[in-house]
Amino acid sequence: MTANAVLDIQELRKSFGSTEVLKGIDLEVLERELVFIIGPSGSGKSTLLRCCNRLEEPTSGRIFVGGEDITRRDVNLNHVRRGIGMVFQSFNLYPHMTAQGNITLALRKVLGKSRAESNDIALAKLEQVGLGDRGGAYPSELSGGQQQRVAIARSLALEPRVMLFDEPTSALDPELVGSVLKVMRDMREGGMTMVVVSHELQFAREAADRIVFMDAGEIVESGPPEQIFESSERQRTRDFVSRITRQ
């Protein structure tokens, strides 16, 4: 394992029944790196991401986060998950809580911080995602883009070592995508380690350090954006890239 790997996935396999959706994935994500995972639907991208905080149980293989093996049987999952932020396609904000309440819940119940301190952190994180004035708003009063930014703030508040994004902009109207991508770009500049599953190829090209192309449960190719998008030697990668950029 490379010394500064924040996330290290080794020989990861996952089967649903008799269908193997991850066929031995090896992937290292270094500190401050933004890794973009692309690939056709059903290729296992989301499952891979969800294995990284064990929302999905790996069938075999090991995953290290900050050097800690999170696939160990006796690992404290709640403790591990604090250090791994997750952003979902459908935002999954708690509808009965304000934006601020969404952010402070884990600060108070998991980290045991006081209400006042949690509120201060929530406000700071909301400002970071450009929503400093919307702390009192309920999710139903926010646009999709705003909801997703609150969801990002909710994860950021726990100061994770790595942030996982599972198609963060797929459920958004096109005009709202930019606001979320801007926040992600800011996070990258702030040095956050990020793994992003997304179809925003333009963003991938500009912001990603590395693109991982997955197909049928395997990593076909991994490399800098120019290699994947312009000069891939793999037929499967070129097919996918040309198919998706033509749209």
Place this chain on the structure above:
Amino acid sequence: MSEGLSQWDRFVESFLKIEVMIDYAPEIAYGFLITCQIAIAVVICGLALGITLAAIRAYNIAVLNIPIAIFVDAMRALPPLVFILLLYFGLPGVGISLSGFTVTWLTLTLVLAAFSAEIFRAGILATPKGQWEAARSTGLGFGQTLIWVVLPQAVRMTIPPLTNRTIAITKNTALGTVVGVGEILNQATTGQSFSGNASPLVLGALAYLILFVPVVSFGRWVETRFAWQRQ
């Protein structure tokens, strides 16, 4: 002409006789208080037990689930009157004698717990999986997620069926009359037999309306107050 009383007069004489009503108003008022006491105790204890059972079932532990499922189905299937009579006349045989008040309260509490446990459970199951995942991914435990994220949503979702069921079961306080609880119906039927006139029953009916119409409107208010747009 001596046809006597008209139909209407006879109706008023037997159902709406003011003097009789005034005579028995204190008894009905007393019954009203007793009914209120049972009703409030049943609603609080029944819903509290119901949500607890639903929460325990959410953990999906077979040794606990099976007895809860049996309890819930039995209490939903049994007519509450049967259970009241069983407890009231049966338990003294094994050395436990409970007052009519206690038996009525206990029976209706268990019935409401059984029905509301099923309703709460449906609410828990209907809460989107993404809510669990979001909460768990921030390090909240199963129980914390249940309490802070899922149950509040489940309760709001189930308020309409819950209100209906709660009212339907709480009205059964009238069954207490068969085991001598001095609640509204008991006072009204006693008044009816002493006076030989149905007016105390009408007064009793009015007392039920005064008690339950506000509960129905409260249920409606809660529904609108806690409704929020789904994402």
